[in-house]
Amino acid sequence: MLHEADANRVAGSSWTSVNEDAGFYGTSASLQTRLPPALLKYEEANGPFIQVIKGLADGSVAAMSPEAYLRSGLTAREESFAFWNTAVAEEDTLLHRRIAHFEQRRARSLLLAFAAVLAAGLLAFWLTRSITRPLLGLVASLSPGAVLLSVCVERIFDASENNFANRDETDLICQELDANCDAVRQAVAQLETQVKGATRT
Amino acid sequence: MATSIYLSLLKTVSGYVDETKAREVIGRQLAKCGATEDTLEAENFKKIAHMVAGAAGLYVAHPERRTDLAKRIAVLAGL
Numbered sequence: 581m582l583h584e585a586d587a588n589r590v591a592g593s594s595w596t597s598v599n600e601d602a603g604f605y606g607t608s609a610s611l612q613t614r615l616p617p618a619l620l621k622y623e624e625a626n627g628p629f630i631q632v633i634k635g636l637a638d639g640s641v642a643a644m645s646p647e648a649y650l651r652s653g654l655t656a657r658e659e660s661f662a663f664w665n666t667a668v669a670e671e672d673t674l675l676h677r678r679i680a681h682f683e684q685r686r687a688r689s690l691l692l693a694f695a696a697v698l699a700a701g702l703l704a705f706w707l708t709r710s711i712t713r714p715l716l717g718l719v720a721s722l723s724p725g726a727v728l729l730s731v732c733v734e735r736i737f738d739a740s741e742n743n744f745a746n747r748d749e750t751d752l753i754c755q756e757l758d759a760n761c762d763a764v765r766q767a768v769a770q771l772e773t774q775v776k777g778a779t780r781t
Numbered sequence: 782m783a784t785s786i787y788l789s790l791l792k793t794v795s796g797y798v799d800e801t802k803a804r805e806v807i808g809r810q811l812a813k814c815g816a817t818e819d820t821l822e823a824e825n826f827k828k829i830a831h832m833v834a835g836a837a838g839l840y841v842a843h844p845e846r847r848t849d850l851a852k853r854i855a856v857l858a859g860l
Contacts, residue, residue, distance in 0.1 A: 724802050727842045735839070752835045755809060763805075 625659030830858035
């Protein structure tokens with residue numbers, strides 16, 4: 581019972597953890613250096629004690645003093661606790677490594693999420709600008725045009741009463757109206773190009 | 782490089798009209814006397830001052846401000 585259910589199982593699991601260590605968040609140097617010697621000492625102390633018990637049970641060991649039996653048992657127990665302390669410390673180390681791994685992954689995920697939010701924000705800003713800029717251009721062209729039209733209407737009305745006698749003023753009005761028409765036409769064409777370009781992409 | 786007269790004129794007109802529009806308006810009148818912003822001098826400016834005032838005035842809604850602009854340009858031209 582002690583041999584199969586305890587010693588063999590402890591040894592088997594411990595050697596498995598040493599052998600498979602590299603596959604779980606990287607190799608732990610302290611586990612590789614501290615656990616095998618502790619395990620060997622545990623096996624060395626427990627092996628003879630188990631043999632004594634077996635021998636007493638099947639009669640191959642004829643007689644043994646109680647002191648020797650007790651000493652063998654106490655040595656096995658001390659080595660078991662020593663091994664247990666080493667194993668627990670190494671398990672803590674492995675758990676810390678695992679926690680550090682998950683913390684690093686969480687930090688990376690947060691960083692990626694932040695980068696994605698930033699990229700989305702920049703894209704939204706760029707899209708908004710690509711819409712508002714041509715519109716602002718159109719507004720800039722149309723806004724002075726409104727004042728121009730109203731003033732020109734006034735002037736044309738005044739000029740018509742004088743039979744358009746002031747040729748210079750008439751020329752100015754025509755020139756500015758013409759220039760304004762060009763500006764509006766250009767702004768509209770630019771807006772159309774940008775809207776068509778945007779709908780294509 | 783633009784002359785000091787041109788820069789003064791642009792500054793005056795920009796006080797009443799959007800600067801881009803002011804540049805356009807002045808540019809159109811400069812072409813009439815064969816000058817550019819780099820070559821505009823007092824003599825040429827006197828010839829086109831009233832035209833600049835008239836053209837820029839078309840973009841000023843309030844008559845008082847329009848008159849004020851014309852006066853300032855006239856003072857600048859030494860008229």
